[in-house]
Structures are given as structure tokens and as C-alpha cells.
Amino acid sequence: MSRNLGLILGALVAFASISPAAVAADLKAKTVVLxxxxFADGSSWQKVIPLLERAGLKVVAVQNPLESLESDVAFTKRAIRDAEEPIVLVGHSWGGVVVTEAGNDPKVKSLVYVAAYAPDAGQSLVDAASxxxxxxxxxTFLKDEDGYLKISDEGISKYFAAGLSPEEQRVVAVVQGRFHVRATTAPVSHAAWRDKPSFMVVATEDQIIAPQMQRDQVKSAKxxxxxxxxxxxxMLSHPKEVAELIVEAAR
Structure with a gap:
């Protein structure tokens, strides 16, 4: 169900004017797992983390190896295991595939997708995007002889991190993780968004995941x-809006 951004911004936390104690009292979730x-790491959440913590949430940013769906889900589930519940599980891009699988954990009460893939049961990233x-x-995706992908510096600045400053784009290029191509064809066993409340950020100028795909996923997941x-x-170009939607999911 879509919602006018202006209404959300008005109804949610005004981070600059409401005390953290007042915000925390209204939250049902205890922890956000990011x-x-x-092609990224946990630092991609650096602008969102302080906003969530100021709202009274505990935050864990997973550092996934990007080797396979199985290994990324295992890393994420260890973070879920060690986190205080109830948990809001948040995924960006490929991370949406991971949270679609890992989000079946009973400690997870809601899901947030940020410009992310949200495949259905039996679908891989490739299937969902086909x-x-x-x-x-x-x-601009480059594959090495071992099957690992990276994005060229030009691809980072022109497509992946478009809208950021040149300095920020350079950091994104430097910290990018190699992503194994095998992960793109691994299917999800059960889509957590079919059973749990889901929230989605659609990036209307996204040049990695088609905005229409993102909107269609919103409809599928209701x-x-x-x-x-x-x-x-x-989450880097619009951290306040992303953080506010995560806080809504935590409510």
C-alpha cells in the first residue's frame, strides 16, 4: 500500500525536535539488523545508524562475505540470533534477497527493503529481474576468472552511487566488496514478506534495479x-527518509 511521503515525514519522528526517550517509548521493536x-559493506548504513540509535533502537550492521546466498543468510542469522528481539530486518539491493530468506526467523517481526530485490519463493535474483x-x-560489471564481480570506477560514479558527491563515490568504489556470480542464481526457499509486515523504499532514479520492478514488488508484498x-x-543520499521508514516499521 503506497503512502504519501509528506504524510510519513509529518507523522513520524521529527528527529531534531522530539526527545529520544519519547520516541523509544513508542517503539515495539528493540533492534534493527541492517x-x-x-559491492558494499556495513559502512553503507553509516548515515542511517545514528538516526536509528537516536530514536532509541539498537542497531547491528552485518558484514556479509557476498560469497553465496547460503553464506550471507548464515551471517545474517547469526546477527539475528545475538540481537535482542523484536527485530526489524533491513536489506539494501542484494541484501533484499538475503532478508527475504533470513527474515523467516521468528525473532524478525517486520522487513524493510531499501532499493532492494524481493524475490518470491523459488526465485533467484536473476529470476526476479528476468x-x-x-x-x-x-x-560496467567486471567478472574475474574466479567468478567474482566488481563495478568499474566509472560504473560506481555514473550508476551505482549516482547522486553522491565525488568524494562519497570514491569511498564507495574503494570499499566495494567482490560479489560472486553464484549468488545471483540461488533461489529463496520461502519469501518472508508473504508472512510479515513489509516496508519498501523505491528509488525513482535507480539505475541498478529498475524502479518499475521495485514498485511491482511493493504490490506483490502489499x-x-x-x-x-x-x-x-x-540510504546514503536520503538517510533521513530511510531511517524514518525503518522507525515506522519498528512501531
């Missing part, structure tokens, strides 16, 4: 949704 996407035209950005005029890394 799952980064491909009915949409290939993005021009795919031409998710609460906001749209932001952002490229792929919405």
Missing part, C-alpha cells in the same frame, strides 16, 4: 511504501 547489498530490461549499468528521488544507494 544487511548491505552486493522480466525487466537489462539496465545499462550492467555493462508493502508500506515511500518513493525518494534517489539513485541506487538511497
Amino acid at each position: 544487511v548491505h547489498g552486493a 522480466k525487466y530490461p537489462d539496465q545499462e549499468s550492467r555493462k 508493502a508500506e511504501m515511500i518513493e525518494v528521488p534517489s539513485g541506487h544507494v538511497a
